[in-house]
Amino acid sequence: MRIKIQSTDRIGISQEILSIFAKQAWNLKAVEVSTKFTFVHIEHLTLSMKEINQCIKSVEGIISIKEVTLLPSEQRENHLQTLLDRIPDPIIDIDHKGTILAVNSATRKLTDKNDNPKSIIGLSIENFIDQKYVSLLNDKANTLSLVFNGKTYLTDITPVVAPVIIGQGQITGAMITLRSMTAVGRQPAFMQTPHEHSFDNIIGKSANILLVKAQGERFATLDLPVLISGETGTGKELIARALHQSSNRAKAPFLAINCAALPEHLLESELFGYSAGAFTGAKKSGKPGLIELAEGGSIFLDEIAEMSTYLQAKLLRFLQDFSYRRVGGTKELHANVRIISASHQNLSKLIINKSFREDLYYRLNVLSLALPALRDRREDIILLANHFIENAAKQVEQTTSIVPKLSEQALLLLQTYQWPGNIRQLQNVLFSVVALNTTSVIEVQAIEQVLAKYFQETDHLQVQNTIEPPFTVIDWASAQDDFEKSLLAQFYPLFPTTRKSAERLKVSHNKIAMKLRKYGIHL
Numbered sequence: 001m002r003i004k005i006q007s008t009d010r011i012g013i014s015q016e017i018l019s020i021f022a023k024q025a026w027n028l029k030a031v032e033v034s035t036k037f038t039f040v041h042i043e044h045l046t047l048s049m050k051e052i053n054q055c056i057k058s059v060e061g062i063i064s065i066k067e068v069t070l071l072p073s074e075q076r077e078n079h080l081q082t083l084l085d086r087i088p089d090p091i092i093d094i095d096h097k098g099t100i101l102a103v104n105s106a107t108r109k110l111t112d113k114n115d116n117p118k119s120i121i122g123l124s125i126e127n128f129i130d131q132k133y134v135s136l137l138n139d140k141a142n143t144l145s146l147v148f149n150g151k152t153y154l155t156d157i158t159p160v161v162a163p164v165i166i167g168q169g170q171i172t173g174a175m176i177t178l179r180s181m182t183a184v185g186r187q188p189a190f191m192q193t194p195h196e197h198s199f200d201n202i203i204g205k206s207a208n209i210l211l212v213k214a215q216g217e218r219f220a221t222l223d224l225p226v227l228i229s230g231e232t233g234t235g236k237e238l239i240a241r242a243l244h245q246s247s248n249r250a251k252a253p254f255l256a257i258n259c260a261a262l263p264e265h266l267l268e269s270e271l272f273g274y275s276a277g278a279f280t281g282a283k284k285s286g287k288p289g290l291i292e293l294a295e296g297g298s299i300f301l302d303e304i305a306e307m308s309t310y311l312q313a314k315l316l317r318f319l320q321d322f323s324y325r326r327v328g329g330t331k332e333l334h335a336n337v338r339i340i341s342a343s344h345q346n347l348s349k350l351i352i353n354k355s356f357r358e359d360l361y362y363r364l365n366v367l368s369l370a371l372p373a374l375r376d377r378r379e380d381i382i383l384l385a386n387h388f389i390e391n392a393a394k395q396v397e398q399t400t401s402i403v404p405k406l407s408e409q410a411l412l413l414l415q416t417y418q419w420p421g422n423i424r425q426l427q428n429v430l431f432s433v434v435a436l437n438t439t440s441v442i443e444v445q446a447i448e449q450v451l452a453k454y455f456q457e458t459d460h461l462q463v464q465n466t467i468e469p470p471f472t473v474i475d476w477a478s479a480q481d482d483f484e485k486s487l488l489a490q491f492y493p494l495f496p497t498t499r500k501s502a503e504r505l506k507v508s509h510n511k512i513a514m515k516l517r518k519y520g521i522h523l
Contacts, residue, residue: 001047004068005038008061014038016059024055032071039071090148090178093160096171098125098133107178110149125176136174145273145286146178152333153178154288180295197241203387204380208372212239219367220246225319227304227364228342230371233424236342237302239369243340244298252297255290260306268311269327272318278328291324291335304341304364305350312357319363339364374422381415381426382406388427389442392434404437409444417451417493451494452504485519488512492521 007013014033021028021040030041042052053065070078084091084104093102100123111120111128125133128149136157146155160173199213199220219226220243228236237256244254257270269278273289290299301307307315318324323334341364350356374381385406393403406414419425432450433442488501495501498516502509516522 001044002039002041002068002071003049003052004066005040005056006063006065007036007038007059008063009036010061013059013061017056020055020059030071030073032073034072039068041071089180090153092125092176092178093173094125094133094136094176095173096137098136099123100125101173110151110178136176137171138174139171145288146176147331148178151180152288152292153180155179197238197245199242199246202235202238202242203383204377205383206372206377206379208377209380212369212371215369216243217246219243219369221248222367223247223249223338224366225339225341225364226367226369227347228340228369228371229347230342230344231373231422232344233422234371234373235423236344236371237300239371240298240300240302240340240342244300244338247298247338249297249338253294254298254300255294256300256302257290258302260303264308264311267307268314271311272314272324272326273329274327275329275331278326286326286329289326291318291337292333294335294337296336298338298340301339301341303343305343305345305347305356309355309357312360316357316360316363319360374419374426378415381419382411384423384426385411385414385430388430389434392431395431396435402440404434404440404442406442407444410442410447413444413447413451413493413496416496418490448494481519484515485521488515488519488521492516 005017007017017038017040018028018031021042026047027043028040029043030039032039049065049067056062056065081102081104084102085106087104088106090107090110091104092100092107095101100120103120108120125136130147137159138157139159139161141156141158143154143156146153148155156177156179158175158177159171160175162170162172199217202209202213204210204213216239226240226243228239230236240256241254244250257267259267262270269287269289271289271291273287273292276286278286314324318335319339321334322336323332325332347356347361347365351358351361374384389406390403414426421428429447429450433446436450437446487505491501491504495504498509498512502512505512
């Protein structure tokens, strides 16, 4: 029984009340005193409120006596526990000896102690971790990787410090917050792709792209590795995100990394993580890799052909049973992730040249998607162009509310140009055009100016790439014919009249017309 006694603010009144209870030999489990109030928890099965009133009615200053459900401290603890239980991350409070003082419901679920919420209270934290509890007691808050009850978590540790009069406070324990790798992985995943992606968001109605979308939707339901091939700028990452978004892993992280962007040692640590002290400059607590952070989700390995042979071997070992070790670590970890890879290179040729492992190729290429170049899906160019123009108009904050339209000649130029940079080049060109545009109609000249600037900056590289190695040249005349044909094939779509091409190449338009007929080049 818990009772609340209200009284006047008289010195010694609480002591008088407790003395009376002591004479009755009642078992007092708890007593709390505040100004004008005395709270008592009495453990007595047959005690009634009438008996309590009769015992203390002689005490001067008693105002009222009421039975209550909880003492003030119990009520505060109850509210605090409810607050902790609302937090989805497991929280553990330990003292300076590593003894568990308090946990929330998320922690109890991890330890399979739901049948008795208090059962893990009083146990040592070392019963659940693979290291000494003293490693968790520091004078500063820190974050480290911790294996709790056999599962790895990114752990935030906040010291509990008791203040002292002189000097620094004494560490009396720590508050431990466990964050699952899946939850942690969602944060960089959201930063990489803040919008929803699905196959419905892929623009196109050509037969080529409809086939890719149909295959992709089917592959999304199959939890197997996918290899995406296609030229630069064809949208390989967009397809990879759609595969993830349409799969049963959609709610888990999607993390992407470009294998060509990092040197070997950094790429290894980014993928597999590293243990404490694995190398100079490494964090003392270690660091989880993308494989850990993407737990339950998907990892997109872009430009997989650029991965070193050493990492190819390590990735192959991982794909065999999805177990791995961190860099510098000895503990075997297991991951539940789906691997989606992509490359613009011909992996079959790389295998012949011994620069890509054949066994890894078969591991990655369980399911394959080949993305068409933009020149092979010309009926989609207008749809894509209108979409890019609308987005560009919003980004550059056009003063007019009307999105600019493309003239007929501009549409014709977009459809006839070869687009060596594919969709990415189309998007960039149109963004530049819209940024410079001041009218409601985009004329062909505006696109020609942007394309001409782009072409002038890169045509010397393209021309160099069209010249065949000396050992393939038959004779002077055939080499000259090959060069002229390649040159006109690149210039004529950009300058789609004999006059424009002649002005650009500084020759007569008759010569251009004659060469076009000779090589069968036409729009």
